[in-house]
Amino acid sequence: MPEAHVNGIRVYYEERGEGTPIACIHGAGGSAAMWADAVEQLARLGRVIAYDRRGCARSERPEPYEHTSVTEQADDAAALLDALAAAPAVVIGRSYGGAVATDLALRHPDRVLALVLLEGDALGLSPAGLAWTRRIRDRLREVATKDGVDEVYEALVGEVLGEGAWGSFPEDVRRILTQNGLALLAELGYVDEAMPDAAAFATIDKPTLLVAASDSPPEQREMSAAMAQALPDARTALVSGGHLIDPAAPEVLAFIEELPPPGR
DSSP: OOEEEETTEEEEEEEEOOSSEEEEEOOTTOOGGGGHHHHHHHTTTSEEEEEOOTTSTTSOOOSSOOOOOHHHHHHHHHHHHHHTTOOSEEEEEETHHHHHHHHHHHHOGGGEEEEEEESOOOGGGOHHHHHHHHHHHHHHHHHHHHHOGGGHHHHHHHHHHOTTOGGGSOHHHHHHHHHTHHHHHHHGGGGGSOOOOHHHHTTOOSOEEEEEETTSOHHHHHHHHHHHHHOTTEEEEEESSOSSOOTTOHHHHHHHHHSOOTTO
8 A cells, every 4th residue: 555654654656657746635524435437537647656645544534633734734745745756746636625735735735836726715705604604613513522522524525515425425435435434524624724815815826727616605606706806817617517627627727738748
């Protein structure tokens, strides 16, 4: 099982393909396992690195694990790219992973070639998005207290994708996500962190693709729209479906294909 030791923890990762590095950062309490089909398609365009973030799935979970931060997660990503000699990379971030990708671009810009944000979180740009995410955080804490931490991820899926969506996930994915309840709760503490505002986003000069989904909660689409206004080099795409946007959607593949190789 490929692993790297970064920032004092053991991180599980997978690699496919050759060429321009493409780093995949999954959403809150998720796993690289959810990107398997997309990785195969992305690997036709470059060297894909998909990993389980700190505390999630096959990566190490510090004990106790009650809190992490976007900056800690971004520092892990930077250290992993360094360990694998994979910078600068096209960085694809989904949801919370989009906030991690954004922080990576802000504080470690030399590790980033371009950004692809699949309804990436930008709570500092959207009061509605912040209030919505705080409500979800509070709801999941209630679920953990009442029903146990193993019920937390199913509750999140119900909030974001609608009731009944959990059953559509493959059994192996449901098992992984169920075990990530503690990680999810630790990550959602970021609603109380300082978050980048429009002035900070305006300093990100990396080519960026912002992908929103037609059936997502309006708060998610609002955050993507706000980033489109703040980022100096961004384009947008609207795809059908819900919040779990395909990282290898045609719009994403076309964007990556158009990028110049690193160093040019």
